[in-house]
Amino acid sequence: MITWLPITTFWSRRDSNPISETRRGGIRPVRDGSAREADLTASGHPTLKTSGITKTFGGVVALNSVDLTVREGDVHALLGQNGAGKSTLIKVLNGVYAAGSFSGTLAMEGREVSFASPRDAAECGIGYVPQETEVFEHLSVAENVFAGMTGGSKKARLVNRREIGRRSKDILAGLGISIDPNSPAARLTSAEKHMLMIARALARRPRVLLLDEPTAALSSTEVKSLFEALSRLRSEGVTTVYITHRLPEVMAICDRTTVLRDGIVAAEFDRKDFDEDAFIFAMSGRKLSRLFPVHDAPPNAPNLLKVEGLVPGAGHGKVGIHREAEVSFSVASGEIVGLAGLLGSGRSEILHAIFGSLPAKGTISVDGDPVAIRRPRDARRAGIALLTEERKRDGLLFNLSLGRNITIGNLGPLSKAGFVNPGREGQAVRKSMEALNVVATSPAAALSSLSGGNQQKLLFSRALMREPRILMLDEPTRGVDAATRQEIYKLTVDLAAKGAGLLIVSSELEEIIGLCTRILTVSDGRIVDEFKRGEGDEERVLRAIADAQGRQFEAAA
Amino acid sequence: MTVFSSEVGVVGALLILVIVFTAIEPAFLSDRNIRAMLRVVSFIGIIAVGQVILLVAGEFDLSVGSVAGVGAVVAAQLMTSLGLPIALSIAGGMLTGATIGLVNGIVVVKVGVPAFIQTLGMLFIGQGLIQVITGGVPIYPLPPEVGAVGREKIIFGLGYSFVAFLIIVGGADFLLRRTVVGRNLYATGGNREVARLVGINTDLYKIGAFVTIGALASTAGMFVMADLASAPTSIGSGWELLVIAGVVVGGVSLFGGSGTIAAGIVGVLLLQVVTSGLVVIGVNSNWQQIAIGTIMVLAVGLDVVRRKLAR
Numbered sequence: 001m002i003t004w005l006p007i008t009t010f011w012s013r014r015d016s017n018p019i020s021e022t023r024r025g026g027i028r029p030v031r032d033g034s035a036r037e038a039d040l041t042a043s044g045h046p047t048l049k050t051s052g053i054t055k056t057f058g059g060v061v062a063l064n065s066v067d068l069t070v071r072e073g074d075v076h077a078l079l080g081q082n083g084a085g086k087s088t089l090i091k092v093l094n095g096v097y098a099a100g101s102f103s104g105t106l107a108m109e110g111r112e113v114s115f116a117s118p119r120d121a122a123e124c125g126i127g128y129v130p131q132e133t134e135v136f137e138h139l140s141v142a143e144n145v146f147a148g149m150t151g152g153s154k155k156a157r158l159v160n161r162r163e164i165g166r167r168s169k170d171i172l173a174g175l176g177i178s179i180d181p182n183s184p185a186a187r188l189t190s191a192e193k194h195m196l197m198i199a200r201a202l203a204r205r206p207r208v209l210l211l212d213e214p215t216a217a218l219s220s221t222e223v224k225s226l227f228e229a230l231s232r233l234r235s236e237g238v239t240t241v242y243i244t245h246r247l248p249e250v251m252a253i254c255d256r257t258t259v260l261r262d263g264i265v266a267a268e269f270d271r272k273d274f275d276e277d278a279f280i281f282a283m284s285g286r287k288l289s290r291l292f293p294v295h296d297a298p299p300n301a302p303n304l305l306k307v308e309g310l311v312p313g314a315g316h317g318k319v320g321i322h323r324e325a326e327v328s329f330s331v332a333s334g335e336i337v338g339l340a341g342l343l344g345s346g347r348s349e350i351l352h353a354i355f356g357s358l359p360a361k362g363t364i365s366v367d368g369d370p371v372a373i374r375r376p377r378d379a380r381r382a383g384i385a386l387l388t389e390e391r392k393r394d395g396l397l398f399n400l401s402l403g404r405n406i407t408i409g410n411l412g413p414l415s416k417a418g419f420v421n422p423g424r425e426g427q428a429v430r431k432s433m434e435a436l437n438v439v440a441t442s443p444a445a446a447l448s449s450l451s452g453g454n455q456q457k458l459l460f461s462r463a464l465m466r467e468p469r470i471l472m473l474d475e476p477t478r479g480v481d482a483a484t485r486q487e488i489y490k491l492t493v494d495l496a497a498k499g500a501g502l503l504i505v506s507s508e509l510e511e512i513i514g515l516c517t518r519i520l521t522v523s524d525g526r527i528v529d530e531f532k533r534g535e536g537d538e539e540r541v542l543r544a545i546a547d548a549q550g551r552q553f554e555a556a557a
Numbered sequence: 558m559t560v561f562s563s564e565v566g567v568v569g570a571l572l573i574l575v576i577v578f579t580a581i582e583p584a585f586l587s588d589r590n591i592r593a594m595l596r597v598v599s600f601i602g603i604i605a606v607g608q609v610i611l612l613v614a615g616e617f618d619l620s621v622g623s624v625a626g627v628g629a630v631v632a633a634q635l636m637t638s639l640g641l642p643i644a645l646s647i648a649g650g651m652l653t654g655a656t657i658g659l660v661n662g663i664v665v666v667k668v669g670v671p672a673f674i675q676t677l678g679m680l681f682i683g684q685g686l687i688q689v690i691t692g693g694v695p696i697y698p699l700p701p702e703v704g705a706v707g708r709e710k711i712i713f714g715l716g717y718s719f720v721a722f723l724i725i726v727g728g729a730d731f732l733l734r735r736t737v738v739g740r741n742l743y744a745t746g747g748n749r750e751v752a753r754l755v756g757i758n759t760d761l762y763k764i765g766a767f768v769t770i771g772a773l774a775s776t777a778g779m780f781v782m783a784d785l786a787s788a789p790t791s792i793g794s795g796w797e798l799l800v801i802a803g804v805v806v807g808g809v810s811l812f813g814g815s816g817t818i819a820a821g822i823v824g825v826l827l828l829q830v831v832t833s834g835l836v837v838i839g840v841n842s843n844w845q846q847i848a849i850g851t852i853m854v855l856a857v858g859l860d861v862v863r864r865k866l867a868r
Contacts, residue, residue, distance in 0.1 A: 357754055377756040386754065394754060399747035399814035400740075408744050409755025411737045418737050462755070 005200040045073040046110070047239045048093070048126075048208050053104035055088055055097065060086040065104070070208070070256075075230055075240045077250040080260035080282050082343050082507035082514045086243050089260065093241070094119035094128040115434055127206030131213045135193045142168035142181035145199045151557045171199045174232065176225035191222045198226070209241045215249060216344050220556025227253050245342045247276050247546045253342040259283055284509070284538040292514035296533075297335040303368065304501035305329040305354070305384070305470045310362035312346060312353035312525070319498040322525025326362065329520055329527060331470065331501040336492060339505045339515030340541045346525035347505040348389055352545075353474045354503075355379045355386040366470065380409075385468035387459055389475045389505075393458055395459045398446050403429035403443030408460055410465040434459040437487060453484030460491065471495060472503045477511065489515055509538040523548040564820045566859075567807055568685065571827045578834035592714050594829050596784075599715070599722035603777040604800045604827050606729045607770030609821035612804065613733065614766040618667060619676040621774040623683020624640035625793030628654040628775020631689050633696040633788030636703070643702055649776050657683070658771020662764030670736055680797060687790050695789040704786030718780035725773065726758045731820040742766065747814030782859030801851060803828045806856040828852065 018367060026488055048070040052182055056064040063085045070076045080086050091097045093106070095115030108124060115121040118128065136144055142161070146167040161182075168181040177195050179188065188196060194214065201209060215223045230240055242254060257269040259282040267282035269275075308328045313321035320326070327350055331337045339347045352359035353546050356373040363370050371382045377388070388394040397405050406429050407414060414425045429443045436457045440450055447455060456476070463471065473492070477485045496502055506512050512519055519536065521529035521544045529536075529544035580586040604621050611618055632650030635641045641649070657679060664675045709716045733739040744752040745759045751761045774793070782788045807824020808818025831852060832845050 029609050106695060122813065160762045355754075375756075376754050377758070380756045394748075397744055397747040397814075398750055401745060404740065404743075408752075409757060411740060420735055420737060422735075489858065 021147070026365070038059040046070060047108065048241070049107040050089075050092070050545030051105050051107070053092055053102055053106075055087065055092060057100035060348040061263050063102070066260070066263070066265055068258055068265070070239055070241060072239055073234055073237050074255040075234055075242055075253050077257040078241060078243045078260065079245075079247075079257055079279055079283060080266075081509065084260040084283070085263040086260055087212065088263075090128070090212055090241070090243060092125055093121070093208075094118055094210055106453040108535040122204055122206070125205075125207035127201035127204055127209045128232065129194075129197050129201045129209070129211050129214060133190060133193045133197060135188070135196055137184070139185055141172070141180050141185055141188070141196060144185045145171060145181070145194055145203050147200060149203065157470045159439070160370065167203070168199065171202050172196075174202070175229045193219045194218060195222070196224070198229075202233075206238065208241065209233065210241045210243075212243045213245065213344075214242070214369065215246060220552070223249070224556070245545075246549050246553075247279055250274070250279070251276065252553070280539055280542045280546065285543055290540065292511075293490050293493045295336060295496050295517065296520055297332065297496070297517040301334045301499075303330045303332050305503070306363075306365040306368070307354060308363040308365075310350065310353055310360055312349035312358055312360045313483075314361040315359040318359070320361070320525065322346050327522070327525070327527050327528075330552065331503050333469075333499045333501055334496050335518060336496050336502045336504060336516045338512035338519045339503065339520055339522050340509055340512045341522035342545060343507065345522045345545075347522050348474050349525075350506060350522070351386060351474055353505065355384060355472065357386070364366040379467075380466065383466075383469040384472065385470070386461050386472045387474060387476060389478070391452075391455055391459055391479075396442060396455060398447050400439050400447075401443065402433075402438070402447060402450065402458060403447045404442075405447060406432055406461045406465065408462065410462065428465070433458075436461050436464075436491070441458045451481070456480050456484065464495075468500070470501045470503070472505075474527070475490055476504065477506070477508070509541055513537055513541070519544060524552065541553055564808060564817065564823065567823050567827060567856075571823060571830060574827065574830050574834060578838060581838045583652065584775070585834055587642065588714070590833060590837060591708055594826075594833050595713075595715060595719060598822075598826055599831050600718045600777045600781055601796060601799055601829075602822055603718075603725055604770070604774045604796060605774035605821045605825045606725050606818055607766075608800050608804050609809050609816055610729060610733065610742065611766040611770050612809050612811065613746050613814060613816055615749065615762050616672045616763055616766065616805070617801065617811065618658075618661060618767065618770050619797045619801070620665055620679035620683055621770060622793040622796035622798075623680045623687070624654050624657050624774040625778030625781070625796060626687045626790065627657065627683050627690070627778070629778035629782040629788050629792045630690045630696060630790070631775075632779050633699055633782060634690055636700055637696055637698075642698060647779060650779050651772050654775025654778075655768050655772040658768040658774075659764065660769065662767030666760045666763045680793050691788070691790050693790060695787050699782070699788065701782050703742070704858060707780075707783035707786055716784075718777075718784065721776070721780065726818055726822060726837070730756065738762075743814055745814075753861040768852045796834050799826070799828065799849075802853045806853055808828050808856070810858070820847065824856070 017225070046069045048068070050066060050068045053063050053066040066085070066089060068089065077486070078086050078089065088097075092102055095118040098116050099114035103260055106115070113124055115124065121128070136147060139147065140362060142165045146164045165181040170182070172179060172195070175195050175198060177192060179192060180194070185193065185196065198211070198214065212526050218226060229372070233240060244250060255271050257274065257279065258265055259267045259279060261283060267278070269278065307330065309326045310318040310328065311324065311326045313319070329337070339350060341347045349358055352358035353362075354364055356375045356379045364373055365371065366382045366384070372377065373379045373382065376386075383409070395407060400408065403426070407425055411420055411425070414421055414428055427444065433440070433443065438454050439456045440454060440462060456479075476488050476492070480488070492502060504512065504516060517533050519531055519541070521541050523545045526548070528548040529540070531540065584590060593641065604625065608621065609619065628650040631653045632646045635646035635649045638645055661675055661679055664670050665672045706717055711717065711720055733742065741757045742762055744755070744757055745762045749759050774818070776794050781792050799862050803825030804816070804821035805811060805824065806827055807816070807820035807822065809821050809824070828849055835845050835848060836842060
């Protein structure tokens, strides 16, 4: 049984408020092995060590020979942009990717280990809290904390409600929250559910705790109590690997930081070298520039889309996705406006709110006239089109052929009195397949036979068939090959040249910076920076986000 | 492509069954037996058309047996107790079925009660309504014109019900294959979110499909009434399962978004051939239900395996 100590260590352990710690030091190259070993013997043993982890997905390298060393008792931050490989690395560490599906080795406390499943990893002392909340709503809090541990093993075939209730209460109290262990989990707030998942991981008394963006679902006071709990765990010798996008949190709580970029370890920092600028520099890096077709917005073009006081998710008595955070901006004819920001910053929600697929408060005007958009049909009628982010989930209709996927929702002009004209439909399909270079055996082909790039181009065909004047693209190049990527860039620029207004969300900062005529940086549902092409780069975006998060963090503390 | 090949499979199975039964007992292919089978298929088939449309839209209806019975006894009561003209009474029966469908649709789509629960509940409610409306005794006699319609022979010794069945099948097949409404139904059942994002009013389509199957079920019930020249309380009893089993055997997916009218009807026909064939070759009738159950599970098993291979 873990006995929890009173909180004495958190703020007092550091000699000053970590946020205001002076910035010093620059980026350091990854040091050679001997230097690292020396460093380790000075301050602890490696609890967890990976050597040469390489993991590929169908030819795409997600992790390239990653060496990660986590010292005992540290809170070790794992930083990196979206797609840098953080989640992949965590899934290697927690057994989600079984040994054999990647190359390289794992070692715990000096002994080599291999995990065939997450269960193996848990038994070896690795606790994992995923980013998404996975709570059994119909079970009690205590049953959730001990989920998976109340049966199966020989010792505990029966659920001892009183025992798990008592122990849950202890664990939850240690996390700084007091909830009745017998109340149903469905009654908890989303933040409490997330704390419940952390409690579940702690119930197994892990030696290493992996937290994947633990603060994404938490309010500022809850973040504070989480940090207090982490400090307490640290004092008990529990090691934490902390994945985050939020630099102020790293500055506040972490002892060591590893920055991943494009699947490699870009830099490592000890606490004494922590510096936000250095983090940002390491995260953005200097990638080989892709060629982006150049397009400049015509001066003094009329506004096509104007959004004022938009609160995505609000309405029908509900608060917005980011509470009261609202956005106002406009898109002019011929402009390509990019929404840059981290996952969960509310970029996609802005698009869905404009499209009517997410309820929202605020005014949306097209051509200067306010339009009431309550459902996607209204937006489409107003000349707005949306290419959604997850084509398998909210784009493709796998029960219909390629051709019918293009014409669905666009059958009006291809039919008479409700009867589809097969000749006209076939012609329209062939025309748009040709225009966008969709490669398939025939318009009757099944979607499953198409590559990701061709699937994406077919969704473009569907969106463009109505000749929208405002086109919103959510991650337009996700999961497509390099050639299609270029085609999509060219198409985007062509559409803007013809006078359409484009609004693009992408997790690839380079793409946003390279393609867009104007960039809006979004953080926690607010627009925190705006600049034209050439006035800023990836660093400017990351800096604006870090500053915004810093302000929020300070306001909370 | 896969849908087409599945139809070929069911048609093949149907032919093999016909050949086997005929080889054992040539009387299986007698005019009399064929007529008897088609008569039943036209009643069940009218409802099966509605079930295919509803399944394509991504929902299903278990209450159709009761709705057929309610439609028949309402129409019978209107023309006897209230003395309304026959045409008006028939319209009343259809309207009753459509209204029940509307209630099913609204509760499932707008309130969010699963179709299984709502339509199972409606199955019981309908059974009760039949008893309430009739007082538990058959409504008899009906106006002589009703019995005359039931006795009329139009083609191959089959009457209006068969003709209506053919017209409904033709119309529904055209609807699903060639109209915007049909295409939107497939989209709604295939992925409701995508359908919504391309501007389709998915709620309206689903409710419309519920109304359609309600109206068709009551129509089938009234044809049986004409056939019997009476409205007993047993009309439609047990049909709900035969209809579902039939269209599923034909390859209409329970997961929504795929299946054709032709496939559903071939499935219904196949089950009828099995039922009738077992009787004709002298198998104890207790085995019929075992055969139907086995065939249904086999057919769905094949559907599931096919989907796994397709992905």
